Amino acid sequence: MNAPVNLEDHEALAFSLPLDKIDPSRPELFRDDTVHPYFRRLRRDAPVHYTAESEYGPFWSVTKYKDIMTVEVNHKAFSSSSQFGGITIRDRAKELELPMFIAMDPPKHDIQRQAVQPIVAPGNLAKMEGIIRERVCTILDGLPRGEEFNWVDKVSIELTVQMLATLFDFPQEDRRLLSHWSDCATALPMPGGLIENEEQREAKFREMAAYFINLWNQRVNAEPAPDLISMMAHAPATRNMPPREFMGNLVLLIVGGNDTTRNSISGGVWFFSQNPGEYAKLKANPALVDSAVPEIIRYQTPLSHMRRTAVADFELNGQKIREGDKVIMWYLSGNRDEEAIEEPERFIIDRARPRQHLSFGFGIHRCVGNRLAEMQLKILWEEILKRDLKIEVLGPPQRVMSPFVHGITHLPVKLAA
Amino acid sequence: MPKVTYIEHNGTEHAVEVPVGLSVMRGAVDNNVPGIDADCGGECACATCHVFVDPAWEARTGTPSEQEASMLSFAATKQDNSRLSCQIEMTAALDGLVVRMPEAQH
Ligand code: HEM
Ligand code: FES
Numbered sequence: 001m002n003a004p005v006n007l008e009d010h011e012a013l014a015f016s017l018p019l020d021k022i023d024p025s026r027p028e029l030f031r032d033d034t035v036h037p038y039f040r041r042l043r044r045d046a047p048v049h050y051t052a053e054s055e056y057g058p059f060w061s062v063t064k065y066k067d068i069m070t071v072e073v074n075h076k077a078f079s080s081s082s083q084f085g086g087i088t089i090r091d092r093a094k095e096l097e098l099p100m101f102i103a104m105d106p107p108k109h110d111i112q113r114q115a116v117q118p119i120v121a122p123g124n125l126a127k128m129e130g131i132i133r134e135r136v137c138t139i140l141d142g143l144p145r146g147e148e149f150n151w152v153d154k155v156s157i158e159l160t161v162q163m164l165a166t167l168f169d170f171p172q173e174d175r176r177l178l179s180h181w182s183d184c185a186t187a188l189p190m191p192g193g194l195i196e197n198e199e200q201r202e203a204k205f206r207e208m209a210a211y212f213i214n215l216w217n218q219r220v221n222a223e224p225a226p227d228l229i230s231m232m233a234h235a236p237a238t239r240n241m242p243p244r245e246f247m248g249n250l251v252l253l254i255v256g257g258n259d260t261t262r263n264s265i266s267g268g269v270w271f272f273s274q275n276p277g278e279y280a281k282l283k284a285n286p287a288l289v290d291s292a293v294p295e296i297i298r299y300q301t302p303l304s305h306m307r308r309t310a311v312a313d314f315e316l317n318g319q320k321i322r323e324g325d326k327v328i329m330w331y332l333s334g335n336r337d338e339e340a341i342e343e344p345e346r347f348i349i350d351r352a353r354p355r356q357h358l359s360f361g362f363g364i365h366r367c368v369g370n371r372l373a374e375m376q377l378k379i380l381w382e383e384i385l386k387r388d389l390k391i392e393v394l395g396p397p398q399r400v401m402s403p404f405v406h407g408i409t410h411l412p413v414k415l416a417a
Numbered sequence: 418m419p420k421v422t423y424i425e426h427n428g429t430e431h432a433v434e435v436p437v438g439l440s441v442m443r444g445a446v447d448n449n450v451p452g453i454d455a456d457c458g459g460e461c462a463c464a465t466c467h468v469f470v471d472p473a474w475e476a477r478t479g480t481p482s483e484q485e486a487s488m489l490s491f492a493a494t495k496q497d498n499s500r501l502s503c504q505i506e507m508t509a510a511l512d513g514l515v516v517r518m519p520e521a522q523h
Binding site for chain 1: 458460461464465484488490491492493521522523
């Protein structure tokens with residue numbers, strides 16, 4: 001493909017390219033926020049589409065909401081296992097990975113998830129709500145007034161990391177290690193990048209493991225406390241987990257809850273700035289925060305896709321997927337599918353069924369942290385509203401160059417003095 | 418039309434008429450009965466339509482499918498009489514069905 005510059009050029013190209021030349025995985029399309037026309041074309045003309053050549057090898061794109069749901073619920077035909085390359089478009093070498101149930105199939109997936117899920121169930125989360133709210137208040141009250149700053153750094157990252165540190169009762173002074181490790185877990189290895197190769201990634205995992213094993217040892221010998229490590233150290237289902245599995249689950253909770261929540265926080269501010277009418281609605285009726293939060297998560301779609309590998313032949317919407325094929329469920333596309341969601345291109349905070357979106361996946365791998373993520377965003381927007389913070393967005397966001405993490409790295413804002 | 422009684426976790430009861438052929442989940446959602454979220458819209462893919470079937474009705478509502486059983490197995494509040502209400506289809510024989518909701522859906 002040539003390299004068009006603006007959205008109109010992409011629009012024209014997306015609808016004129018031969019279908020077999022379309023590759024919606026190109027990282028720059030996500031950095032430039034120009035991928036949507038390609039998804040629109042695929043949804044219209046080739047909802048289950050094959051790209052023969054890409055940076056990530058050949059893959060199927062599933063772009064319609066209902067077809068994505070079909071893949072999600074047919075986990076017997078579509079594996080998440082790291083044995084076949086895992087859960088993102090980019091194959092990962094399995095021997096380097098910590099065991100995480102997001103990249104396992106039943107029965108092992110089910111057993112591990114059964115152990116972890118109760119820990120982030122709403123009843124337990126309620127116990128942490130007060131302290132999370134306190135932290136949110138402290139951050140919001142400490143923000144600079146009347147001068148430009150990067151919302152992503154000062155609020156989204158800081159808040160997400162503090163919330164994670166709170167959830168794990170992780171030493172607050174070291175809290176940025178959490179986002180550092182999480183970034184290392186998801187970064188694309190590249191020269192001069194955060195990590196340059198897989199060996200460096202593994203070294204980071206070892207550093208993190210050492211830190212957490214220390215915390216585990218402290219908690220297991222202390223009275224049970226309402227933090228995730230203590231809960232895991234004392235719960236019958238998790239307390240005898242082999243150390244590497246315990247580690248894998250911790251990393252999964254950290255990575256799972258880190259840039260996804262971060263990018264929903266940034267996205268929300270951007271969407272409200274582009275849709276002042278929706279913000280006015282929210283101000284007039286703060287109870288709408290309950291439906292605004294899932295809408296922010298839909299509209300952002302913090303993970304553009306999840307990947308499966310076919311372990312059986314499967315006919316999906318007329319296409320024959322073969323055993324061994326890589327299958328990408330493009331949540332970013334399914335969340336804008338006009339056949340599943342009314343006026344999907346618009347950000348509307350009072351939708352009747354706001355939780356019917358794909359951002360958390362569906363089926364046995366549906367996000368364990370989905371109610372936790374919603375709770376965090378809800379607290380944030382409640383406190384922003386209480387303070388009547390006037391957030392002026394000074395320019396468009398800069399975005400992550402990745403077909404997986406759909407995120408914002410920079411959002412310049414100013415708060416009224 | 419057959420009736421279903423939905424009992425919220427706090428004890429509030431809602432008696433609702435649910436057309437034959439619709440799911441017990443639909444009956445709640447279409448009538449704004451709180452306590453059933455149904456994030457996936459009835460695809461047996463989210464487990465946020467979890468209910469406890471009154472013991473008197475368990476035999477008539479049947480047993481969960483394999484997919485339903487694995488989704489239910491992740492629910493912290495699961496009991497022996499747990500079902501996903503989107504997987505219970507209304508029939509005339511279920512007239513009078515009583516289901517209770519868990520503390521929260523997850
Ligand atoms: C807005 C924020 C979040 C989004 C958009 C998100 C998205 C997702 C997605 C798409 C999946 C995989 C679904 C699939 O493979 O079908 C997932 C799984 C998971 N998420 Fe999240 N997530 C978020 C927040 C969190 C938080 C805060 C936590 C931490 C508690 C978390 C923990 C997990 C875990 C443990 C899994 C694996 C579940 C499994 O494989 O059974 N996530 N999430
Ligand atoms: S509505 Fe999702 S499982 Fe019943």
